[in-house]
Amino acid sequence: MSTSATKETPAQALARRIVERLVKEHLISERAAGDLRQKLADGKLRAGDWQLPIELSGKQERNP
Amino acid sequence: MSTPQLVKLTITHLRGSVTSFELPFEKGKKLTIIYGENGTGKSTICDALEFLSKGNIGSLDNRGLGKTSQYWNTISKTAADIVVTLEAAGTSCQARMVKGNVVVQPASSQPRVEVLRRSQILDLIEARPGDRYAAISRFIDVSAVETSEVTLRQLIRDLNSNRNLAAARILENQETIQQFWETAGSPGADALTWAEAEAQRTLVADDPELAMLRALQTAYGRLAEYPNRLLAVDATLRSAKQAVTLAQQQVSTQLRDSAPSASELVALLQAAHSYLQTHPEQAICPLCERAAGAAELDARIMRRLEDFAAVREAQNEEQAAAHQLQRAEQQRELFDEQLAKDVSAFTAACTMLAPSAIPLPPSQPSTALALPAWLAATADLPARWNQAESARQDQRKFLTTLKSVLQTYVENTQGQQELDELLPKLQRTLEIVEEERKAFTDAMLDTIASEVGRMYEQVHPGEGLDKIRLELDAKKRASLEIGTSFCGQSGPPQAYFSQSHLDTLGLCVFLALAKLDDAANTVLVLDDVLASVDEPHVDRLISMLYGEALHFRHCIITTHYGPWRHKLRWGWLKNNQCQFVELSRWSNTTGMAVIRSVPEVERLRALLADPTPDPQAVCSKAGVILEAALDFLTQLYECSVPRKLEPRYTLGELLPAIRGKLRQTLRVEVQSGRDAHGTPTYTSVPLLPMLDELQRIAQTRNVVGCHFNAISFDLLDVDALAFGQKVLDLIEALADPAAGWPRNDKSGSYWANAGETRRLHPLKQPS
Numbered sequence: 001m002s003t004s005a006t007k008e009t010p011a012q013a014l015a016r017r018i019v020e021r022l023v024k025e026h027l028i029s030e031r032a033a034g035d036l037r038q039k040l041a042d043g044k045l046r047a048g049d050w051q052l053p054i055e056l057s058g059k060q061e062r063n064p
Numbered sequence: 065m066s067t068p069q070l071v072k073l074t075i076t077h078l079r080g081s082v083t084s085f086e087l088p089f090e091k092g093k094k095l096t097i098i099y100g101e102n103g104t105g106k107s108t109i110c111d112a113l114e115f116l117s118k119g120n121i122g123s124l125d126n127r128g129l130g131k132t133s134q135y136w137n138t139i140s141k142t143a144a145d146i147v148v149t150l151e152a153a154g155t156s157c158q159a160r161m162v163k164g165n166v167v168v169q170p171a172s173s174q175p176r177v178e179v180l181r182r183s184q185i186l187d188l189i190e191a192r193p194g195d196r197y198a199a200i201s202r203f204i205d206v207s208a209v210e211t212s213e214v215t216l217r218q219l220i221r222d223l224n225s226n227r228n229l230a231a232a233r234i235l236e237n238q239e240t241i242q243q244f245w246e247t248a249g250s251p252g253a254d255a256l257t258w259a260e261a262e263a264q265r266t267l268v269a270d271d272p273e274l275a276m277l278r279a280l281q282t283a284y285g286r287l288a289e290y291p292n293r294l295l296a297v298d299a300t301l302r303s304a305k306q307a308v309t310l311a312q313q314q315v316s317t318q319l320r321d322s323a324p325s326a327s328e329l330v331a332l333l334q335a336a337h338s339y340l341q342t343h344p345e346q347a348i349c350p351l352c353e354r355a356a357g358a359a360e361l362d363a364r365i366m367r368r369l370e371d372f373a374a375v376r377e378a379q380n381e382e383q384a385a386a387h388q389l390q391r392a393e394q395q396r397e398l399f400d401e402q403l404a405k406d407v408s409a410f411t412a413a414c415t416m417l418a419p420s421a422i423p424l425p426p427s428q429p430s431t432a433l434a435l436p437a438w439l440a441a442t443a444d445l446p447a448r449w450n451q452a453e454s455a456r457q458d459q460r461k462f463l464t465t466l467k468s469v470l471q472t473y474v475e476n477t478q479g480q481q482e483l484d485e486l487l488p489k490l491q492r493t494l495e496i497v498e499e500e501r502k503a504f505t506d507a508m509l510d511t512i513a514s515e516v517g518r519m520y521e522q523v524h525p526g527e528g529l530d531k532i533r534l535e536l537d538a539k540k541r542a543s544l545e546i547g548t549s550f551c552g553q554s555g556p557p558q559a560y561f562s563q564s565h566l567d568t569l570g571l572c573v574f575l576a577l578a579k580l581d582d583a584a585n586t587v588l589v590l591d592d593v594l595a596s597v598d599e600p601h602v603d604r605l606i607s608m609l610y611g612e613a614l615h616f617r618h619c620i621i622t623t624h625y626g627p628w629r630h631k632l633r634w635g636w637l638k639n640n641q642c643q644f645v646e647l648s649r650w651s652n653t654t655g656m657a658v659i660r661s662v663p664e665v666e667r668l669r670a671l672l673a674d675p676t677p678d679p680q681a682v683c684s685k686a687g688v689i690l691e692a693a694l695d696f697l698t699q700l701y702e703c704s705v706p707r708k709l710e711p712r713y714t715l716g717e718l719l720p721a722i723r724g725k726l727r728q729t730l731r732v733e734v735q736s737g738r739d740a741h742g743t744p745t746y747t748s749v750p751l752l753p754m755l756d757e758l759q760r761i762a763q764t765r766n767v768v769g770c771h772f773n774a775i776s777f778d779l780l781d782v783d784a785l786a787f788g789q790k791v792l793d794l795i796e797a798l799a800d801p802a803a804g805w806p807r808n809d810k811s812g813s814y815w816a817n818a819g820e821t822r823r824l825h826p827l828k829q830p831s
Binding site: 014015018025027039041046058 | 202203204205206207208209210211212215216218219222223485486489490492493496497500501504508
């Protein structure tokens with residue numbers, strides 16, 4: 001049984017849910033969400049890809 | 065966009081389709097039940113759909129045939145003769161074998177088909193946990209997210225390690241600064257404040273003094289070299305003077321041994337030779353003006369000069385010695401000049417330094433001769449200067465170290481602060497990722513498991529076997545356990561379930577997964593999966609399949625379960641929702657063929673509609689139908705009938721059982737249409753007159769329809785036909801050939817069939 005092309009894969013669905021929560025809890029910005037979601041679903045997130053958006057969000061909070 | 069409804073499947077020369085076989089699909093019905101005894105071609109229909117969608121025929125797999133494609137075509141035909149065409153509303157798709165491959169055109173119309181065969185029904189239940197996971201992984205495979213999660217976990221581990229390292233270094237830095245501070249005499253308020261102030265002032269102020277000290281030592285060092293150099297220069301001068309005196313004596317000796325005025329003569333000859341070398345064209349002697357060739361003249365001059373060779377050599381040596389002497393005298397002069405410069409440099413170096421800080425000589429040397437005495441008087445100074453420089457170098461190193469330690473301390477403190485801020489956020493991020501992943505996977509497995517349980521409960525209601533669990537094995541990767549609860553005990557279903565229960569469970573698992581995977585675009589094919597379900601559960605399984613089929617694009621069920629056909633004939637199935645197809649016996653000349661299953665009521669109607677009806681046939685058929693109707697009503701209302709070992713009842717026993725208030729209140733609301741708002745409208749049909757009349761003429765059935773009986777001679781044909789007609793009236797009021805019998809009491813006030821085209825009152829037998 002193959003999944004149709006337009007259907008969200010489990011990894012994509014989970015990545016979407018995770019990123020929504022990260023944004024909701026102000027751990028990352030909405031701007032960073034798209035890139036993070038894609039890489040998360042593809043399994044291509046490196047350490048820096050996790051660290052940078054969270055650091056930037058922290059800086060943004062300090063200097064809005 | 066919804067996928068177009070199936071119109072027709074045509075199979076040519078595939079497996080049992082000796083000739084071209086067509087299976088038309090009825091419009092508006094998403095469930096097709098294909099009934100046929102073994103060997104009628106049911107599996108060929110499933111094979112054709114699988115051939116079209118997957119390019120394979122799974123029914124031949126695992127039979128020890130090896131590559132099965134050589135058996136796909138009908139005997140006496142070739143693979144190239146195979147054609148399967150599926151027509152849907154507005155589109156068509158065809159599959160053929162081309163050079164051993166299945167080619168589907170157009171590929172865009174290729175249908176999605178999922179086939180479950182009886183042999184596969186337990187595959188998922190009995191599979192190893194890893195294989196079970198593989199089958200289900202497309203719904204729960206979040207390994208990509210897990211990879212990113214591992215990266216995040218490692219990042220947190222690394223940063224925690226960095227933070228601990230930074231904290232340890234901060235402690236070390238603090239201790240070092242404290243030690244420096246105490247070494248410096250604990251000045252100021254505290255070690256850190258002192259260190260910060262020290263780091264600010266440090267190296268800039270001390271650098272020029274160090275440079276001056278180095279310049280002073282260099283200048284003094286140069287002066288210290290002069291005594292030895294002076295000795296060397298003077299020795300060279302003395303030696304050159306002696307060499308000149310010796311050379312002069314040698315010339316004098318040679319001249320004395322030669323002719324008088326030899327010296328002037330040699331000079332004259334050399335001058336003439338030089339002249340002739342530069343004027344070789346001379347034709348006369350330049351002194352006496354006598355005719356003579358220049359070459360000849362020069363040759364004669366050279367011969368005469370050779371006579372004075374010793375004189376000339378002595379003279380050359382004298383010249384060389386004089387030249388050496390001149391150079392030695394120049395060197396001596398240069399020496400004095402250099403000394404004067406270096407003395408000046410030394411004086412300048414002295415004046416740059418503050419006298420109080422560095423010890424300096426009281427005076428500078430004035431001449432070279434005075435230099436040794438001056439150097440002797442100041443011999444202790446270089447060591448003291450060196451000591452001063454070392455002290456300053458140590459101070460410099462100390463400050464450099466202090467600054468470095470302080471910088472490291474600041475950097476580590478800053479790094480620790482940043483990590484203290486970042487790490488809780490990363491930790492929270494990891495918590496979210498873990499929570500969401502587990503929730504996602506659990507939710508998906510719960511969804512599948514509860515769906516399996518829900519369907520299973522429909523087939524086995526109240527048996528308490530519906531608590532199906534799907535669990536990932538935390539200790540193993542990609543391993544899925546299936547579990548259930550039986551009498552409070554948890555374990556694998558294989559441990560507690562009967563074979564029939566396991567088969568149902570396998571079917572439910574397959575259906576639950578198929579429903580999750582784009583069901584609206586999928587043709588579901590269940591090939592003979594009812595065979596292993598035990599009799600009491602078949603009705604409920606069929607009912608469950610009716611409901612589940614609606615989720616798919618189309619559902620095709622093949623079966624050789626005979627009662628299904630009879631239930632169709634008796635209108636017990638929801639015929640308006642499903643298409644029932646019966647396959648006739650297969651032969652190698654005609655191949656597969658469809659025959660029509662005619663419901664019993666339709667047969668009676670046909671008998672009555674015959675221009676020359678057969679009273680015996682009408683009464684016989686009507687009697688059986690009346691028995692069915694009375695059997696239904698007496699069971700529904702729990703009417704009293706004589707107790708028997710075997711439940712075989714006659715019309716004479718059944719008809720009187722429906723009596724009293726029940727008979728008076730029995731009525732059927734027959735759906736007659738819909739009003740302007742689309743609400744169904746009903747015509748109420750009381751059953752009392754029909755039942756009374758049938759009770760009156762019931763003997764007709766036995767007299768005409770069952771036995772040879774002379775009494776029948778007295779009966780008119782019209783009486784026999786009237787009996788048939790009355791039964792037809794009753795059954796048409798009671799049951800809808802398309803929507804079945806009213807067996808559903810969910811309304812709470814009447815019995816209804818599917819779609820409520822019949823509403824039977826009352827709900828309970830009146831007391």
